[in-house]
Amino acid sequence: MKLRNSTRTLILLAALVPMLTGCIGAVAVGAGAGALIYADRRQAETIMTDEGIEIRAGNRISERFGDRAHVNVTTYNRMALLTGEVPDAAAKAEVEKIVSGIANIKSITNELQVGTVSTLSNRSNDTYITSKVKARFIDAGKFSAVHVKVVTENGVVYLLGFVTQGESAAAVEIARTTAGVQKVVRVFEVITDAEARRVDPQPATAAGKPAAKPAP
Numbered sequence: 658m659k660l661r662n663s664t665r666t667l668i669l670l671a672a673l674v675p676m677l678t679g680c681i682g683a684v685a686v687g688a689g690a691g692a693l694i695y696a697d698r699r700q701a702e703t704i705m706t707d708e709g710i711e712i713r714a715g716n717r718i719s720e721r722f723g724d725r726a727h728v729n730v731t732t733y734n735r736m737a738l739l740t741g742e743v744p745d746a747a748a749k750a751e752v753e754k755i756v757s758g759i760a761n762i763k764s765i766t767n768e769l770q771v772g773t774v775s776t777l778s779n780r781s782n783d784t785y786i787t788s789k790v791k792a793r794f795i796d797a798g799k800f801s802a803v804h805v806k807v808v809t810e811n812g813v814v815y816l817l818g819f820v821t822q823g824e825s826a827a828a829v830e831i832a833r834t835t836a837g838v839q840k841v842v843r844v845f846e847v848i849t850d851a852e853a854r855r856v857d858p859q860p861a862t863a864a865g866k867p868a869a870k871p872a873p
Contacts, residue, residue: 696801696803697803697804698818698819698853698856698857699733699734699819703735706735707733707735710732710735710759711730711731711732714730714737714759717755717756717759718730721751722743722752725743725744725748726742726743726744726748726752726774727741727742727774727775728740728743728752729741731806731808731817732762733818734763734819734846735761735763735764736763736764736766736817736844737756737762737765737766738808738815738817738844739752739756739766739767740768740769740808740810740813740815741769741770741775741810742769742770742771742772742775743771746771748771749767749769752769753767753769766844768810768815768842770811775811779811783810784809786812786814786835787807787808787809787814789835789836789837790807790809790814790832790835791807793831793832793835794807797827797831800820800823804818804824807832811839812838812839813841814832814835814838814842815841815842815844816829816832816841816844817844817845818845819846819848819856820846820847820853821847821848821849821853824853825843825845829843
């Protein structure tokens with residue numbers, strides 16, 4: 658029962674994240690945000706670059722298409738994932754061109770669908786699925802949930818991050834078996850176990866200092 662309550666609490670908290678985006682600036686300096694950045698396998702400057710790409714891309718796409726398209730730009734290590742709906746193939750290509758023109762972009766995965774813009778109900782359900790997947794990552798305890806970014810669009814779950822082969826397989830299996838998930842798409846950068854140990858934060862020693870990282 659305690660585990661189920663924990664999962665429900667995490668789902669509710671995660672569902673609130675989109676409502677709090679306007680407060681990110683005020684919260685980002687908090688200890689919680691600092692801890693998440695510390696646990697992330699990306700460098701701090703890369704995290705900031707990714708966020709900047711998402712903001713600039715979102716603004717440019719909105720200026721061009723307004724309500725005629727629903728496009729999410731998710732960036733991890735300067736690799737952009739495009740999801741959502743656009744009115745036609747020409748718009749799909751134009752969105753990709755807009756994003757490719759933003760500085761620091763390394764690659765683009767264009768998963769935009771041609772069709773009707775999704776409803777608020779659809780998007781709410783996608784947010785709920787994302788929350789369930791993240792909560793199940795934490796409950797399973799097979800890897801750090803911080804290392805995997807989850808994006809859901811129309812029931813399709815996209816997974817991004819720096820992960821090992823074992824972490825990738827575990828994340829896909831958990832996401833695939835989550836209720837409501839129609840399909841799982843990997844957008845991972847796979848690294849070796851040695852690389853993961855090298856980039857992961859090291860546990861503090863008894864003296865409070867980080868333990869020395871193993872030699873490559």
